[in-house]
Amino acid sequence: MSELFVKICGLKTGPDVDVAVGAGADAVGFVFAPGSPRTIGAGAARELAARVPDPVLTVGVFRGQPVDEVLRLTEESGVRGVQLHGDEGPEYYEALRAEGRTLLRATALHVGRCGEYGEDLLLIDAPDPGSGKPWNWGSAEFTAPEGRWLLAGGLTPHSVREAVETTGAWGVDVSSGVESARGVKSPDLIRAFIDAARG
DSSP states (O other): OOOOEEEEOOOOSHHHHHHHHHTTOSEEEEEOSTTOTTBOOHHHHHHHHTTSOTTSEEEEEESSOOHHHHHHHHHHHTOSEEEEOSOOOHHHHHHHOOTTOEEEEEESOOOSBTTTTSOSEEEEOOSSTTSOOOOOTTSTTOOOOBSSEEEOSSOOTTTHHHHHHHHOOSEEEESGGGEEETTEEOHHHHHHHHHHHTO
């Protein structure tokens, strides 16, 4: 099995980006969805994305926004990935498809397979994304989707290794689980999470 894919999401400062990249993150996420303590503007995201070396994927996170707004913010920020967290249909993914762009579909419904909507990666999240509340990925009802998928929702440095071993996830995504306060990232927790995730 190849090395676990790790995404650190909700980054807002240069030092946070540098720590995540330095610790070995495969992707870093910037939240453009309104109403989150982690939301930043396209200009700030562009400055942060410019710090990220090419092998690391930069991702803009959206939720329930019109496709033209998603496209505009993606282009203005210069991120190379787009993550949709709402009830966007396949037409969104068709409109967002572009050379060199990675599309992620986030859903709380753990059924089906990656690619059903035209996404490159599937993200299985908690019913209340960004809340930091864990959900029961260890239940007998949980069925891992087919293809490349990331587990998210309430993961921490203490729980991530068990979560990966239990679900067989291809990758993991974390935001609140590496924060010292809501919306404030902890360098120590970022490093600890990536170390623990890869066991």
